[in-house]
Amino acid sequence: MTQVVILGAGNVAIHLYKAFEKAEDVEVIQVYNHRPEKLVNFSETSTTTAVSELKEADIYILALKDDAILKMANIVPDFGALYLHTSGGIGMDALSKFRNHGVFYPLQTFSAKRAVDFNQIPMCLEANSEKNLQKTKKLAAGISEKLLDTNSTQRKALHASAVFVCNFTNHLYTIGADICQKNDLSFDILKPLIKETASKIEELSPEEAQTGPAIRNDRGTIEGHLELLTENQKNIYELLTASIYKLHGKKL
């Protein structure tokens, strides 16, 4: 049984904790957070708000925001265990003060209110030795089928890609919802289209799947749309239209 302490109590910590609860060979023996009110989500295990009270464990997971990872690494003692952070954005060397360290980055978007199936989440793994990598893989294998060896540059690239396909995409959904709302239309109308757009790339590459007025730089349609938009939405529309036309226009 691998004993784990989770440092952090945000969305990633909550979802990791739930996933480990279902795993056979993993036991989360403690969750740390400096704000006690955040620890209510972890009532099934021991919790603490003091670094001095941290239990001894096999693996410590720093499931924290990027800047908090660096701060925590400074104050947490090196018990000789394995220390992993869960960030896509920062290098493994943020934990280099610990003899055994690595990265345990789940490539997914986590919201407190929504359950996720960890089994299909790509786990991007890295460690400072082969032995530590094997330990990290064993831990990840308990919660997901998809284990990936990625170095820090690749992980950063995946994180940047994730910003485009997840964070920015979701912002485009927000703009779609805003346009609907201003025109007395339910956002629900767009949901089949959103679903199909995401499903389409299971069969076609995104380049092949591209449709719409931007490919042909169809100015009549484009100008009609711009009339309906706020200044900010217009800027986004124009920039993305130009980018699509640049990529696809020549092929027509």
Add this chain to the structure above:
Amino acid sequence: MTQVVILGAGNVAIHLYKAFEKAEDVEVIQVYNHRPEKLVNFSETSTTTAVSELKEADIYILALKDDAILKMANIVPDFGALYLHTSGGIGMDALSKFRNHGVFYPLQTFSAKRAVDFNQIPMCLEANSEKNLQKTKKLAAGISEKLLDTNSTQRKALHASAVFVCNFTNHLYTIGADICQKNDLSFDILKPLIKETASKIEELSPEEAQTGPAIRNDRGTIEGHLELLTENQKNIYELLTASIYKLHGKKL
């Protein structure tokens, strides 16, 4: 049995034709296109490349690009039937030369190579009389469960929203694929995230679902990402990050 002639042979025409083939009370008696090679996809029905050979039907569907709709409306005679176009971008009055006219706009992204389930596609309908609207609805009900009365302004707003949530989103997928490819990573790694991003909004509003470094304007992470991007990708990243921060930043 409603007899239909389809004018056009592109992706919308192909998918409409397939949907009507399965409908009980609809028969596509002819498909017109001026380029004979495009008509090979319609081997189960009569086809023609000459407007003078158009058969008499109950409904003529102009499933054409926006500019072609206007051109065809000029040369197709008014047989007294109902004339519908399938465009989200142009008004119903593009067909006002016909005594009976309306709009039959399926809000979906169509690619030749990919099958779609018409049943869940919102059909945005409009007609120049109550009687014509009923005929249009009856035709739509044969292929979809989701019928929507939308005026031309609302349809244009839906079309603009669709550009954001479908065309632009797909372009962000293309950028994600490009970043992966340049870093020896398979685009498949991003697919669970893309799927979850699209599924999340079934439960949460897109505003609630927003995650990522842009919300907090986390410059450390953002600068790290910008280093990996092309000039064009950088411009898109900066603009969308600013837009997300503008909307969400104040709430933190």
